[in-house]
Amino acid sequence: MKYLDEYRDSTLAEQLSQRIHKATKHNWTIMEVCGGQTHSILQYGLEDLLPETIELLHGPGCPVCVTPLELIDKAVAIASRQDVIFCSFGDMLRVPGSQNDLLGVKAQGFDVRIVYSPLDCLAIAKNNPDKQVVFFAVGFETTAPANAMSVRQAKTLGLGNFSILTSHVTVPPVITSILQSVDNRVQAFLGPGHVCSVMGWKQYEAISNHYKIPIVITGFEPTDLLEGILRCVLQLEAGEYKVENQYARAVEKEGNKVARTVVEEVFDVSDRMWRGLGSIPKSGYKLSYDYADFDAERIFQLETISAEEPAICISGQILRGLKKPHECPAFANMCTPETPLGATMVSSEGTCAAYYKYGRIGQTK
Numbered sequence: 001m002k003y004l005d006e007y008r009d010s011t012l013a014e015q016l017s018q019r020i021h022k023a024t025k026h027n028w029t030i031m032e033v034c035g036g037q038t039h040s041i042l043q044y045g046l047e048d049l050l051p052e053t054i055e056l057l058h059g060p061g062c063p064v065c066v067t068p069l070e071l072i073d074k075a076v077a078i079a080s081r082q083d084v085i086f087c088s089f090g091d092m093l094r095v096p097g098s099q100n101d102l103l104g105v106k107a108q109g110f111d112v113r114i115v116y117s118p119l120d121c122l123a124i125a126k127n128n129p130d131k132q133v134v135f136f137a138v139g140f141e142t143t144a145p146a147n148a149m150s151v152r153q154a155k156t157l158g159l160g161n162f163s164i165l166t167s168h169v170t171v172p173p174v175i176t177s178i179l180q181s182v183d184n185r186v187q188a189f190l191g192p193g194h195v196c197s198v199m200g201w202k203q204y205e206a207i208s209n210h211y212k213i214p215i216v217i218t219g220f221e222p223t224d225l226l227e228g229i230l231r232c233v234l235q236l237e238a239g240e241y242k243v244e245n246q247y248a249r250a251v252e253k254e255g256n257k258v259a260r261t262v263v264e265e266v267f268d269v270s271d272r273m274w275r276g277l278g279s280i281p282k283s284g285y286k287l288s289y290d291y292a293d294f295d296a297e298r299i300f301q302l303e304t305i306s307a308e309e310p311a312i313c314i315s316g317q318i319l320r321g322l323k324k325p326h327e328c329p330a331f332a333n334m335c336t337p338e339t340p341l342g343a344t345m346v347s348s349e350g351t352c353a354a355y356y357k358y359g360r361i362g363q364t365k
């Protein structure tokens, strides 16, 4: 297939659905890792094409969702300074902190700018030598290479007024954390297509072998997802476990070596806090020793800022596949996309937001 329409072809989707029905003999739970996959599953109603015996669990792969509340508060604190130009991708501006969001800071007259690449911030820093320019560097392995590149270039250019506020998380440790939990329900994973296009899928083999679990690296279009589910079911029914690559048009086993090299140069692996999930060992990146001068948390000394999520929010259980949005008492009443209380409602790719958007209020499956 060459064109986008072909990946949304209803006849092909129907054929894949029939093959899944035919192959499924037992009850299975399959988790899609990416928020983009969750969004597509709900947008195209793919669960309606599956047998009742297959339950899809929605995973922790929405970068905006899992950025800790505390980091939003730190971003707000930095952006609320007269000597700072704070730069971010647009989707972070509306994410509420404990007291305010970045859009609110901008409305108060502070210099908060939307950029489309962290490299744009370097030109801003060059043109504003009397200001500190800070980029909010969040996301999974997909955004890490460009963020690393911006820091490396800033060092090469000798830009002393550029830094990044880092909240990078990585997928394999959170998958491992889910599989290690005593109440784990996941029996197979649809692996993260975009993340693997950068990092490859080699590192998922050890997880698949250790936990004896099928992992199928999967794309984001309807037929991608149905084929990924079919491949999971075929492995599960056969009692097999291995990594398969459904998304071969974008993903190679070794990933993108150039991107991986710059990430490894600029970042060190570190423990990271995940909104809704808490701290997970070795689940993210921090700036390495050689690039520590570009760390906004160090420059602005934000250690005293901390925040706690509302007790009513069950997003941690949703991100682990233990509960669905309708099981949260706040869903669609106290908590909506306009008034999000927790991780899975703050971004349109979050599970609660996707259920809300696609009318799955009151859904019981």
Ligand code: SF4
Pocket (backbone or CB within 6 Å): 312, 313, 314, 315, 318, 325, 328, 329, 330, 331, 332, 335, 336, 340, 341, 342, 343, 344, 345, 346, 352
């Ligand atoms: S509906 Fe809101 S409060 Fe409930 S789990 Fe989802 S994000 Fe948390």
